[in-house]
Amino acid sequence: MCADTTDTIAPDYKNTLNLPRTDFPMRAGLPKREPGWLERWERIGVYDRLRETAGDRPSFVLHDGPPYANGHLHIGHALNKVIKDMIVRSHQMMGNDSRYVPGWDCHGLPIEWKIEEQYRQKGKNKDEVPVLELRQECRAFAEAWIDVQREEFKRLGVTGKWEDPYLTMDYHAEAVIAGEFLKFLMNGTLYQGSKPVMWSVVEKTALAEAEVEYHEHQSHTIWVKFPVIRSVDATGARQSLRGVNVVIWTTTPWTIPQNRAVAFNPDLSYGLYTVTAAPEDNWAKVGEQYLLADNLAEDVMKAARVDAWERKQDVTAEQLDLMVCAHPLRGVEGAAGEWDYDVPMLPGGHVTDEAGTGFVHTAPSHGADDYILGVKHGLPMTYNVLEDGSFRADLPLFGGALIFDHKGKEKDANKRVIEALADCGALIARGRIKHSYPHSWRSKAPLIFRNTPQWFAAIDREVGDGHDTYGKTIRQRALRSIDELVQWTPPAGRNRLHAMIETRPDWVLSRQRAWGVPLTCFVKKGAKPDDPNFLLRDPAVNARIVAAFEEEGADAWYKDGAKARFLGNDYDPDQYDQIFDILDVWFDSGSTHAFVLRDRADGTPDGIADVYMEGTDQHRGWFHSSLLQACGTVGRAPYRNVVTHGFTLDEKGNKMSKSLGNTVAPQDIIKQYGADILRLWVAQSDYTADQRIGPEILKGVADGYRRLRNTMRFILGSLPDFEESKRVAYADMPDLEKVVLHRLAELDDVVREGYARFDFQGVFQTLFNFATLTLSSYYLDVRKDALYCDADDSPRRLAALTVLDILFHRLTTWLAPILVFTMEEVWLERFPGDDSSVHLQDFPETPQEWRNPELAEQSNRVRDVRRVVTGALEVARRDKVIGSSLEAAPIVHLPEEVEAMINPAAFADLCITSGITLTSEPVPEGAFTLDDVPGVGVVFAEAEGEKCQRCWKILPDVGTHAHPGTCQRCNDALG
Incomplete structure (x- = not known):
């Protein structure tokens, strides 16, 4: 029989092996395939289905800091929206009803400036254009860019209520913004004062600190x-x-x-x-x-x-x-x-x-x-x-x-x-x-400090509204909110905003422009600002203003007869001046909590967001204005968590600039690699600091993606015939499978805690290392033999398949918030169907019985011994003594207490050798050892016997069975 086992006459057993079978491609082809998944999600209504089936799940809302509707997205936008999406998706899959309403900032100087540029090109004087005509052109400009940006954001794989976003120029929004301003009027914090403010002589308006940037300037x-x-x-x-x-x-x-x-x-x-x-x-x-x-x-x-x-x-x-x-x-x-x-x-x-x-x-x-x-x-x-x-x-x-x-x-x-x-x-x-000097972020022109009458919100004046739980003034309420009500990621965000609020002056609310929500107030002619009757405070007048804005938008303020309409029969219009300054655009965005969180059906029960997430510059922008606005109207911060990300730099750490030619457009990355690679770059970055991006960095991200994809492909290929009836109970599993399940139980904690802390880098790196090292380089490598060669109903093979099924469900869901397209592809490869989507799933619950720290500790000691064995085999392979580890059957010298932990046959599988001998005899001279594994030494020995033509192990019994050239296991598997 032995003579019949040579390679030349033995049968070809390849077709009898359970080799991986899957249509999941090695090459992702993301740029071409991702749009199809986007269309599918929209067709089956994934976002709305999650809302419909939410039941009594806890509410979780990330309130969108509105981007400005005036241009194509840049890489900072992509970073921002992808982080938000990962927050929303991960919290949904952790059991929440996680809602996200995207929004846009539509008013203000940048848009009005664009329209003025168009006027100048046509030789028109903007001061001669009727204000309502100018405002309509600004509205149309914003609408056009909202449509463009919406599609660009969706292409990133961002989920949300895209068909019904919030816009600060919607009539209801303008009515609420006016109403929120009127609360400042009524609670006594609004006043007109004359003090120096940052002034643009180009735009002829006051600017907020958030609208100012600093550039080098040569001064006298x-x-x-x-x-x-x-x-x-x-x-x-x-x-x-x-x-x-x-x-x-x-x-x-x-x-x-x-x-x-x-x-x-x-x-x-x-x-x-x-x-x-x-x-x-x-x-x-x-x-x-x-x-x-x-x-x-x-x-x-x-x-x-x-x-x-x-x-x-x-x-x-x-x-x-x-x-x-x-x-x-x-x-x-x-x-x-x-x-x-x-x-x-x-x-x-x-x-x-x-x-x-x-x-x-x-x-x-x-x-x-x-x-x-x-x-x-x-x-x-x-x-x-x-x-x-x-x-x-x-x-x-x-x-x-x-x-x-x-x-x-x-x-x-x-x-x-x-x-x-x-x-x-x-x-x-x-x-x-030459020194750093303030410039307008829009016109790029230098600014001056100029004393001019403006409207202010007093932040140290007692607010007469009864919301005194956290203080009587806006500053007191803001500082206590920062310290007592808000969690900060990273923690330094707290210090930064606290220092700003602690020292900031009163809030300049007025701008001398036309596109926005006006300061809806009237002043008594001839009265001075410190006169008690200077400002008209009448709830009936206020109600008429808000009702008109609800029906007609803020344009109602500029229509003929508006003054008499709003003052009604109780006041003589000739005795009052109507204010036509517009509100600081930061007041608009600072008020969004009122018309999004408070007023919408998909808002929050208490009008407070679970998370605000923006760039670190928003400590002086949206985080800041939202805090001041809410403290002036509801008495506390409108958020429970504030998460901030840094800026995006090129590969050398330089600020991106069109003039330097070092910008990286998200649209270009998507065309070359796909949105998932861009999302993976975000997940791999420490977003709390400044991030770098460029061609070489993206190549590295793509290489890592391919490694992860190959792991998922192997798991998919092993599971096409797995059925629930074949599942093996935990108690019946080999120790190796139990150790993997223990590791999954640990990972479940890491993943949930990491996502809850918004630590996407930590989550992804942990999962990536597990998938590519623990799985691909260890567990899957060890279990390939059993998966391929064991009989279909082998308990060991079925236990491995059970673990692979568990791995499939956890890895696809755990990674779905990051790799939204790829994990959908993986899921649909196994569970096709019109209503199927990984994004309709939750993270699976982990049975307590999987936690076995004693077995895990024992496994760690066994893996240390394995490292010594694989080191010895690598030397033999380097010296060309062997070509494959299956040609070896080494002798392992180790302490008695460690030997007692190890089953020799299972350890041979673990080391991917055809055999192994364990002995507690002292380590002989010349044995292979590792300094960090004391007491263990390996003496190389070749495996004895013939090579099985089915599993390739070299065993003494090969050629003694009914099926030519097979070992006992393979012979039995062939039946």
Whole structure:
């Protein structure tokens, strides 16, 4: 019989093996196939079916921070929406009724700016276009982009109520936004004030901090003398300080005509300095005396080209506090007395000695710190700068001077102020500096701080609404919400927003534009802002406004007769002014909790979202405005969790820029790889920090995807004939299968806890390592022999198939929130049908009996021994002693207590050898060992016998059975 077992005469047993059978392709072809799954999900209504069958499942709602409807999606949009989708899908599959209503931000400057650009191209003056016509064109523009962006978001595989999104320009939304504004009117926090705000001379409107970005800008720098005209000593007597000058340094020369004080810091060290040597033509003259911060004196003298100087004496904070200066333009010819006023010296903690002179010129109308200091000390405001960035025409010396023109280019204001200061001898130096400077995020033009009447929400005024659980003011409520009501991912988000809320000024609500929801209020003509009757507060008027907006949208405010219509018969329209400023667009998006979470049937029972998730820039944007708005209307934050992601950079860590040519468009990634590869990139990234993306990174993602796909393909190929009747009970399974099930029980905890913490990177990396290492490189590799070669009804084979079925259900569902298309493909390969979808499934529950930590610990020790065996086999393979591990039957020396754990036959299968010998004899000299597995050594030995022509094991009994060239097992399997 043995002579009949040679390869040349033995039968071909390949067709008797249970080799994997599946139509699941190795090549995914995602770009072409994904649209088909999208159509299928829409056809069978997956999202709505989940809602219909929700029953008493707990509500879970991620409230969508609305993207702006004005252009194609960029990679940041894709990152954002995919993270949201993974949150929604994972929480659905963990047993919640997880709802997602996508939304769009439709109002505001960017869209209006686009329409104005179109007007300019046509030679039209936007100020001559009727406001209702302009608003309709803005609405149409937004509608067109919403349709484009909706399809681009859906192509990413994002689930949601796409056919019924929320839009801030919907009539109901505009009515609610107006209603929310009117709550501020009625609760006493709305007021009109005059204070400096970020102002765009290009867009002619105030901007919120969230609409500002910082770019490098070259500014003028000047060192200016403020002559000390008197001081008061301890007795109250005035003292002359003739010839002494306080020197200030500024990068905004145009603000000098608006100066009202000079600030110093009492904690800094100051001195009186005298110029002892300088060039004859120098602005800084010999004998002049300057008050300077000691740490900056040398820098100032060098900038002023002073050759030598002396420090005369200390100058104390008490002395500075008693000084009074003259404005540097005081008494200048042609000034008409405009600047003939005293300039006090005032203490200010914002003054530093890091740059400048240690003294800060203070123009309350043109700086945040300046304004605060001015309010504290009662400084007068100035109104010299108009909305187009020009000085008022009647301002002496500088009337009509322009700071920036309508394109954001610097004009003559700085130059004229510098020349006037130089002519009157007020300068000691000038220069240029490149520094970070605020710009409009839309026009990219530089901004100015400008004092202008605006409407504000007071965040430190008591809110008269009764929602006092978390505080009486908006700031108190916001800070307590941050600390007590919200979980932050990552935790640093809490610190960032807390610091912003802690120090922020009142909220500027008004914008001088046309496209948006107007400030729906009326003011009494002739009344001053501090007059109790200045603002009309009437619930009946408010109700008429909201009802009209509900029917006609915010356009109702601009229609003929609107004032009389809303005031009704109780008020004389001639006695009131109607306000036509529009609301800050952040108030719109900050109000979305009211018309989405509160008002929609698919909102939340208490109007509070489970999650807000946006980029880290939204700490000053949507997270911020939503918090302030809700604290002003419902008394607390509108969210329970805030999750933030970083920015997307190129492969080198550079910010993406069209000019640099390093942008990566999501549409291009989808065309080349498919949306699942883009989603997998998101899952593999630590989204809480900045992420990198580029061609090489995407290649790596695609390679990992192929490895995972191959694992799923093997599982599918092994299960085509598996039926429920073949399932093996846990108690009857071999230890290897029980260990895999124990690992699945552990993974179930990791997956659920990871998804609950929004840790997609942790979930995916854990599952990927399990699938490609524990499964492909270990369990599946070991069990291939049993799956292929055992008899169909072999208990070992059926146990393995049972575990593969369990693995199938868990891996497909656990990975479905990430790889939405691929896991659907895997699921449908096994469970086809018109109503079938992995996205209708939940994560399977894990039986408690699978948890067997003692067996798992024992398995770990056995796997350590296996590592020594495979290491020895690798040496033999390297030395060409063997070609396959089945040619070996090594002798393993190991401690008695470990030997007692191991079944030799099962261990041979585990090591994929034809045989193995275990012995507790001491490890002999020359045996293969590993330092980290003490007491274990392997002596190589070849397997004895012939090669089975069916399973390829080399065994002594091959050729002694009825079927030629087979071992006992294969002979029995053949029947």
